[in-house]
Amino acid sequence: MPELPEVETVVRGLQAVLPGRRIVGVRLGKTDFIDDPAALERELPGTRIQRVRRHGKFLVFDLEAADANRGGRQLLLLVHLGMTGQLTVAPGEAPAPPHTHVFFSLDDGRELRYTDIRRFGRMRIFSSGAQADLLGKLGLDPLEATEAEFAAALHARRAQIKALLLDQRVFRGMGNIYTDESLWRVRIHPRRIGANLSAAELRRLYRAVRDVLNEAIRSRGSSISDYVDADGQQGEFQLKHRVYQREGKKCFRCKTKIRRVIVAGRSSYFCPRCQRAPRRHRPEKSGRV
Protein backbone atom coordinates (compact mmCIF):
# COMPACT_ATOMS: atom_id res chain seq x y z
CA MET A 1 0.00 0.00 0.00
CA PRO A 2 2.18 2.71 1.22
CA GLU A 3 4.52 4.34 -1.19
CA LEU A 4 5.55 7.97 -1.20
CA PRO A 5 2.11 9.43 -2.09
CA GLU A 6 0.28 7.35 0.51
CA VAL A 7 2.79 8.17 3.24
CA GLU A 8 2.67 11.84 2.26
CA THR A 9 -1.13 11.80 2.50
CA VAL A 10 -1.05 10.20 5.94
CA VAL A 11 1.61 12.66 7.09
CA ARG A 12 -0.44 15.64 5.98
CA GLY A 13 -3.48 14.30 7.77
CA LEU A 14 -1.56 13.76 10.99
CA GLN A 15 0.32 17.05 10.75
CA ALA A 16 -3.06 18.80 10.58
CA VAL A 17 -4.21 17.51 13.96
CA LEU A 18 -1.29 16.26 16.05
CA PRO A 19 1.16 19.13 16.62
CA GLY A 20 0.76 20.45 20.16
CA ARG A 21 -0.90 17.28 21.41
CA ARG A 22 0.70 15.37 24.23
CA ILE A 23 0.95 11.60 24.39
CA VAL A 24 -0.42 10.56 27.76
CA GLY A 25 -0.34 6.78 27.46
CA VAL A 26 0.90 3.88 25.36
CA ARG A 27 -0.83 0.51 24.97
CA LEU A 28 0.69 -2.28 22.92
CA GLY A 29 -0.67 -5.46 21.36
CA LYS A 30 1.73 -7.61 19.36
CA THR A 31 5.16 -6.03 19.33
CA ASP A 32 7.30 -8.11 16.97
CA PHE A 33 7.49 -5.16 14.54
CA ILE A 34 8.72 -2.73 17.22
CA ASP A 35 12.45 -2.47 17.78
CA ASP A 36 12.28 -1.80 21.50
CA PRO A 37 8.68 -1.94 22.77
CA ALA A 38 9.68 -1.23 26.37
CA ALA A 39 11.38 1.97 25.26
CA LEU A 40 8.11 3.18 23.71
CA GLU A 41 6.21 2.55 26.92
CA ARG A 42 8.93 4.18 28.98
CA GLU A 43 9.86 7.22 26.88
CA LEU A 44 6.74 8.35 25.06
CA PRO A 45 4.22 9.18 27.81
CA GLY A 46 4.43 12.88 28.56
CA THR A 47 6.03 13.87 25.27
CA ARG A 48 4.53 16.56 23.10
CA ILE A 49 4.21 16.09 19.34
CA GLN A 50 5.87 18.99 17.57
CA ARG A 51 5.74 17.92 13.94
CA VAL A 52 4.98 14.99 11.67
CA ARG A 53 7.00 14.69 8.49
CA ARG A 54 7.91 12.20 5.78
CA HIS A 55 11.32 10.83 4.90
CA GLY A 56 11.00 8.45 1.99
CA LYS A 57 8.39 5.96 3.13
CA PHE A 58 9.08 6.67 6.80
CA LEU A 59 6.86 8.84 8.97
CA VAL A 60 8.92 10.86 11.41
CA PHE A 61 7.38 12.26 14.58
CA ASP A 62 9.38 15.01 16.26
CA LEU A 63 8.67 14.77 19.97
CA GLU A 64 9.67 16.90 22.93
CA ALA A 65 9.97 15.36 26.36
CA ALA A 66 8.83 18.47 28.19
CA ASP A 67 9.08 17.15 31.72
CA ALA A 68 11.32 19.18 33.95
CA ASN A 69 13.47 16.18 34.75
CA ARG A 70 14.01 15.51 31.08
CA GLY A 71 14.85 19.08 30.21
CA GLY A 72 13.00 19.36 26.91
CA ARG A 73 14.88 16.45 25.41
CA GLN A 74 14.14 15.71 21.78
CA LEU A 75 12.91 12.31 20.65
CA LEU A 76 12.10 10.88 17.25
CA LEU A 77 9.48 8.25 16.56
CA LEU A 78 9.93 6.52 13.20
CA VAL A 79 7.12 4.52 11.64
CA HIS A 80 7.27 2.50 8.43
CA LEU A 81 3.91 1.19 7.21
CA GLY A 82 5.28 -1.89 5.44
CA MET A 83 2.58 -3.37 3.23
CA THR A 84 -0.55 -3.04 5.32
CA GLY A 85 0.21 -0.49 8.03
CA GLN A 86 -2.32 2.21 8.89
CA LEU A 87 -2.00 5.20 11.21
CA THR A 88 -5.28 6.81 12.17
CA VAL A 89 -6.60 9.24 14.74
CA ALA A 90 -9.89 8.28 16.37
CA PRO A 91 -11.89 9.05 19.50
CA GLY A 92 -10.54 6.99 22.37
CA GLU A 93 -13.88 5.31 22.90
CA ALA A 94 -14.29 4.27 19.25
CA PRO A 95 -13.79 0.55 18.67
CA ALA A 96 -10.45 -0.29 17.08
CA PRO A 97 -10.28 -2.52 14.00
CA PRO A 98 -8.65 -5.96 14.24
CA HIS A 99 -4.85 -6.06 14.08
CA THR A 100 -4.52 -2.73 15.86
CA HIS A 101 -1.37 -3.18 17.92
CA VAL A 102 -0.34 0.28 19.09
CA PHE A 103 -2.51 2.85 20.86
CA PHE A 104 -1.13 6.27 21.76
CA SER A 105 -3.69 8.03 23.91
CA LEU A 106 -3.61 11.81 23.49
CA ASP A 107 -4.38 14.63 25.89
CA ASP A 108 -7.57 15.54 24.01
CA GLY A 109 -9.19 12.15 24.56
CA ARG A 110 -8.38 10.84 21.11
CA GLU A 111 -6.01 8.06 20.16
CA LEU A 112 -3.34 7.69 17.50
CA ARG A 113 -3.56 4.05 16.44
CA TYR A 114 -1.37 1.75 14.42
CA THR A 115 -3.08 -1.11 12.60
CA ASP A 116 -1.11 -3.59 10.52
CA ILE A 117 -2.54 -6.91 9.33
CA ARG A 118 0.75 -8.41 8.15
CA ARG A 119 3.03 -6.60 10.57
CA PHE A 120 5.65 -5.88 7.92
CA GLY A 121 5.80 -2.34 9.27
CA ARG A 122 8.42 -1.05 11.69
CA MET A 123 8.34 1.27 14.66
CA ARG A 124 11.32 2.63 16.54
CA ILE A 125 12.29 5.60 18.69
CA PHE A 126 15.56 7.48 18.63
CA SER A 127 17.04 10.23 20.69
CA SER A 128 17.45 12.89 18.08
CA GLY A 129 20.78 12.91 16.32
CA ALA A 130 21.17 9.16 16.63
CA GLN A 131 18.79 8.49 13.78
CA ALA A 132 21.34 9.06 11.05
CA ASP A 133 22.01 5.37 10.56
CA LEU A 134 18.50 4.54 9.43
CA LEU A 135 17.45 7.60 7.47
CA GLY A 136 20.95 8.48 6.29
CA LYS A 137 21.19 5.38 4.12
CA LEU A 138 18.29 6.47 1.97
CA GLY A 139 18.74 8.01 -1.45
CA LEU A 140 17.29 11.11 -3.06
CA ASP A 141 13.71 12.18 -2.60
CA PRO A 142 12.48 12.13 -6.19
CA LEU A 143 10.37 15.22 -5.57
CA GLU A 144 13.35 17.18 -4.24
CA ALA A 145 16.06 15.99 -6.61
CA THR A 146 17.08 18.07 -9.60
CA GLU A 147 17.08 16.55 -13.05
CA ALA A 148 20.89 16.39 -12.95
CA GLU A 149 20.89 14.57 -9.61
CA PHE A 150 18.25 12.16 -10.84
CA ALA A 151 20.23 11.33 -13.97
CA ALA A 152 23.49 11.04 -12.06
CA ALA A 153 21.98 8.45 -9.73
CA LEU A 154 21.14 6.20 -12.68
CA HIS A 155 23.46 6.78 -15.57
CA ALA A 156 26.36 4.59 -14.40
CA ARG A 157 24.32 1.73 -13.02
CA ARG A 158 24.17 -1.63 -14.78
CA ALA A 159 21.08 -2.82 -12.89
CA GLN A 160 17.58 -2.97 -14.37
CA ILE A 161 15.77 0.34 -14.20
CA LYS A 162 12.92 -1.23 -12.27
CA ALA A 163 15.32 -2.45 -9.58
CA LEU A 164 17.01 0.94 -9.42
CA LEU A 165 13.76 2.87 -8.99
CA LEU A 166 12.66 0.47 -6.24
CA ASP A 167 16.01 0.65 -4.42
CA GLN A 168 15.52 3.00 -1.47
CA ARG A 169 19.26 3.71 -1.40
CA VAL A 170 18.94 5.24 -4.86
CA PHE A 171 15.63 7.06 -4.45
CA ARG A 172 13.51 7.10 -1.33
CA GLY A 173 9.79 6.63 -1.66
CA MET A 174 9.23 4.83 -4.96
CA GLY A 175 7.38 1.51 -4.82
CA ASN A 176 5.90 -1.03 -7.19
CA ILE A 177 2.86 0.93 -8.34
CA TYR A 178 4.51 4.24 -9.14
CA THR A 179 7.54 2.61 -10.72
CA ASP A 180 5.37 0.74 -13.24
CA GLU A 181 3.15 3.74 -13.87
CA SER A 182 6.16 6.00 -14.48
CA LEU A 183 7.89 3.56 -16.85
CA TRP A 184 4.70 3.11 -18.87
CA ARG A 185 4.34 6.86 -19.32
CA VAL A 186 7.79 7.16 -20.86
CA ARG A 187 7.65 3.88 -22.77
CA ILE A 188 10.64 2.35 -21.00
CA HIS A 189 10.71 -1.40 -20.41
CA PRO A 190 11.31 -2.34 -16.74
CA ARG A 191 14.27 -4.55 -17.72
CA ARG A 192 16.22 -1.79 -19.45
CA ILE A 193 19.66 -1.24 -17.93
CA GLY A 194 20.03 2.11 -16.19
CA ALA A 195 23.27 2.99 -17.94
CA ASN A 196 21.69 2.28 -21.33
CA LEU A 197 19.05 4.97 -20.98
CA SER A 198 19.69 7.99 -23.17
CA ALA A 199 19.90 11.48 -21.73
CA ALA A 200 16.52 12.21 -23.30
CA GLU A 201 15.01 9.11 -21.72
CA LEU A 202 16.39 10.05 -18.31
CA ARG A 203 14.96 13.53 -18.65
CA ARG A 204 11.53 12.19 -19.57
CA LEU A 205 11.66 9.61 -16.79
CA TYR A 206 12.49 12.32 -14.27
CA ARG A 207 9.45 14.28 -15.38
CA ALA A 208 7.20 11.20 -15.38
CA VAL A 209 8.21 10.12 -11.89
CA ARG A 210 7.49 13.57 -10.50
CA ASP A 211 4.23 13.90 -12.41
CA VAL A 212 2.97 10.49 -11.30
CA LEU A 213 3.89 11.09 -7.66
CA ASN A 214 2.39 14.58 -7.60
CA GLU A 215 -0.80 13.46 -9.31
CA ALA A 216 -1.09 10.55 -6.87
CA ILE A 217 -0.63 12.89 -3.91
CA ARG A 218 -3.38 15.10 -5.35
CA SER A 219 -5.62 12.01 -5.47
CA ARG A 220 -4.65 11.15 -1.90
CA GLY A 221 -2.85 7.94 -2.87
CA SER A 222 -3.87 4.56 -4.29
CA SER A 223 -6.15 2.28 -2.29
CA ILE A 224 -5.74 -1.28 -3.54
CA SER A 225 -7.06 -3.11 -0.52
CA ASP A 226 -5.83 -1.80 2.81
CA TYR A 227 -4.61 1.75 2.42
CA VAL A 228 -6.47 4.51 4.23
CA ASP A 229 -5.32 7.96 5.28
CA ALA A 230 -5.18 9.37 8.81
CA ASP A 231 -8.95 9.87 8.76
CA GLY A 232 -9.61 6.32 7.58
CA GLN A 233 -10.52 7.49 4.05
CA GLN A 234 -9.42 5.73 0.86
CA GLY A 235 -7.41 7.35 -1.91
CA GLU A 236 -8.50 7.63 -5.52
CA PHE A 237 -5.39 7.28 -7.64
CA GLN A 238 -6.10 3.57 -8.21
CA LEU A 239 -8.78 4.81 -10.63
CA LYS A 240 -6.06 6.44 -12.69
CA HIS A 241 -3.62 3.53 -12.92
CA ARG A 242 -2.64 2.84 -16.52
CA VAL A 243 -0.79 -0.46 -16.16
CA TYR A 244 -0.58 -1.54 -12.53
CA GLN A 245 -2.70 -4.68 -12.00
CA ARG A 246 -4.11 -4.40 -15.53
CA GLU A 247 -2.69 -7.66 -16.93
CA GLY A 248 -4.60 -8.74 -20.05
CA LYS A 249 -6.41 -5.42 -20.36
CA LYS A 250 -5.82 -3.04 -23.23
CA CYS A 251 -3.06 -0.46 -23.16
CA PHE A 252 -4.58 3.01 -22.89
CA ARG A 253 -2.34 4.19 -25.73
CA CYS A 254 -2.22 1.36 -28.24
CA LYS A 255 -4.79 -1.28 -27.17
CA THR A 256 -2.16 -4.01 -26.89
CA LYS A 257 -2.77 -6.33 -23.96
CA ILE A 258 -0.84 -5.39 -20.84
CA ARG A 259 1.59 -8.07 -19.67
CA ARG A 260 2.85 -9.03 -16.24
CA VAL A 261 6.37 -10.32 -15.68
CA ILE A 262 8.60 -10.60 -12.64
CA VAL A 263 11.38 -8.04 -12.57
CA ALA A 264 13.53 -7.42 -9.51
CA GLY A 265 11.40 -9.99 -7.73
CA ARG A 266 8.22 -7.97 -8.15
CA SER A 267 5.18 -8.19 -10.40
CA SER A 268 5.77 -5.72 -13.20
CA TYR A 269 3.09 -4.54 -15.58
CA PHE A 270 3.94 -3.06 -18.95
CA CYS A 271 2.77 -2.70 -22.52
CA PRO A 272 4.87 -4.98 -24.73
CA ARG A 273 4.32 -2.70 -27.71
CA CYS A 274 4.89 0.72 -26.12
CA GLN A 275 7.70 -0.48 -23.89
CA ARG A 276 10.05 -2.40 -26.13
CA ALA A 277 12.13 -5.10 -24.45
CA PRO A 278 15.90 -4.63 -24.43
CA ARG A 279 18.02 -7.03 -26.47
CA ARG A 280 18.76 -10.19 -24.56
CA HIS A 281 22.12 -11.88 -24.17
CA ARG A 282 20.85 -14.84 -26.17
CA PRO A 283 18.87 -13.35 -29.00
CA GLU A 284 16.21 -15.67 -30.40
CA LYS A 285 13.80 -13.21 -31.81
CA SER A 286 10.59 -14.21 -33.47
CA GLY A 287 11.47 -11.81 -36.24
CA ARG A 288 8.52 -9.43 -36.15
CA VAL A 289 6.31 -7.61 -33.72
Place this chain on the structure above:
DNA sequence: CGTTGAACCTGTTTGC
Protein backbone atom coordinates in the same frame (compact mmCIF):
# COMPACT_ATOMS: atom_id res chain seq x y z
C1' DC B 1 28.16 -5.02 -8.47
C1' DG B 2 23.86 -7.30 -9.67
C1' DT B 3 20.30 -11.07 -9.47
C1' DT B 4 17.36 -14.43 -7.37
C1' DG B 5 14.81 -16.63 -3.93
C1' DA B 6 13.38 -17.05 0.63
C1' DA B 7 11.74 -15.16 4.84
C1' DC B 8 8.83 -12.20 7.71
C1' DC B 9 2.77 -12.54 8.39
C1' DT B 10 -2.19 -12.54 7.36
C1' DG B 11 -5.88 -12.33 4.19
C1' DT B 12 -8.03 -12.78 -0.33
C1' DT B 13 -8.40 -14.62 -4.83
C1' DT B 14 -7.74 -18.23 -8.17
C1' DG B 15 -7.39 -22.91 -9.83
C1' DC B 16 -8.13 -27.73 -9.87
Place this chain on the structure above:
DNA sequence: TGCAAACAGGTTCAAC
Protein backbone atom coordinates in the same frame (compact mmCIF):
# COMPACT_ATOMS: atom_id res chain seq x y z
C1' DT C 1 -17.84 -27.53 -2.17
C1' DG C 2 -13.11 -27.77 -0.54
C1' DC C 3 -8.46 -27.36 -0.26
C1' DA C 4 -4.06 -25.67 -1.97
C1' DA C 5 -1.53 -22.48 -4.40
C1' DA C 6 -0.67 -17.93 -5.83
C1' DC C 7 -0.54 -13.32 -4.82
C1' DA C 8 -0.47 -8.71 -2.27
C1' DG C 9 1.57 -1.54 -1.58
C1' DG C 10 7.95 -3.65 1.53
C1' DT C 11 12.51 -4.78 3.30
C1' DT C 12 16.41 -7.74 4.33
C1' DC C 13 19.56 -11.45 3.97
C1' DA C 14 22.03 -15.34 1.98
C1' DA C 15 23.87 -17.46 -1.98
C1' DC C 16 25.79 -17.28 -6.48
